[in-house]
Amino acid sequence: MSKKSFNFTIEPWSVIHENKEYHTPIFNLLQRKMRLEAKDEKNEGEFYVLEAPEWVNVIPITTNEEVVLVEQYRYGIEQPTLEIPGGMVDPGEQPLQSIKRELVEETGYNSGNWSSLGKVSSNPAIMTNYTHLFLAKDCELIASDKPEGDDNERINVHLLPMDDFLDLVADGTIHHSIMVAAVARLLLERQT
Incomplete structure (x- = not known):
């Protein structure tokens, strides 16, 4: 099996603002406003993620x-x-x-x-x-x-x-x- 690593090429998004919408003993629901600043593109969006322990x-x-x-x-x-x-x-x-x-x-x-x-x-x-x-x-x-x-x-x-x-x-x-x-x-x- 090959031991080569993969080079990711997609641009990352940056977190502009994060708000905890809901808290439980198992996870937090976060609302994230994020921005993509690529070469020819600027984009912002709101995303919801679950923050959980490992x-x-x-x-x-x-x-x-x-x-x-x-x-x-x-x-x-x-x-x-x-x-x-x-x-x-x-x-x-x-x-x-x-x-x-x-x-x-x-x-x-x-x-x-x-x-x-x-x-x-x-x-x-x-x-x-x-x-x-x-x-x-x-x-x-x-x-x-x-x-x-x-x-x-x-x-x-x-x-x-x-x-x-x-x-x-x-x-x-x-x-x-x-x-x-x-x-x-x-x-x-x-x-x-």
């Missing part, structure tokens, strides 16, 4: 080569999903600290063998944050109690062999786009 997720693999997954209800699509563990980076935490905490909280599993799969833009069209992707190998169960999520979060933990996990990604059962991005990064890493 996110993290992990592909946790047990010593038996099974992937640790969480099943939970997602309010946006009003359906249960099957996902790899993840969450938000809390203030004062680094992404790796956050995902180590999230893995134990959501699944009861822990690992001493971590590596980064990089980061992806969560949704660059309307969001300011990135999601940091990790791989945790040799995961072991350290807490046998049923994981306790946040107040409105119920989690069921499932273990699947890697091939079965990849089949569920391929057939769309696992469809959360950021989770699929983590799988793509894992597969790309395995090619090199």
Whole structure:
């Protein structure tokens, strides 16, 4: 695989004014007035973006080569999903600290063998944050109690062999786009 970098050529927009329109515990809605000053063009526009904290997720693999997954209800699509563990980076935490905490909280599993799969833009069209992707190998169960999520979060933990996990990604059962991005990064890493 090529290690060449890409040279971006499009002109950037500048923020002229920013106003916080709405605040929630999870994100802020910002209104940005922005300007483009290109060679032959001047343009201004108003844009709305969601300012959110950094996110993290992990592909946790047990010593038996099974992937640790969480099943939970997602309010946006009003359906249960099957996902790899993840969450938000809390203030004062680094992404790796956050995902180590999230893995134990959501699944009861822990690992001493971590590596980064990089980061992806969560949704660059309307969001300011990135999601940091990790791989945790040799995961072991350290807490046998049923994981306790946040107040409105119920989690069921499932273990699947890697091939079965990849089949569920391929057939769309696992469809959360950021989770699929983590799988793509894992597969790309395995090619090199």
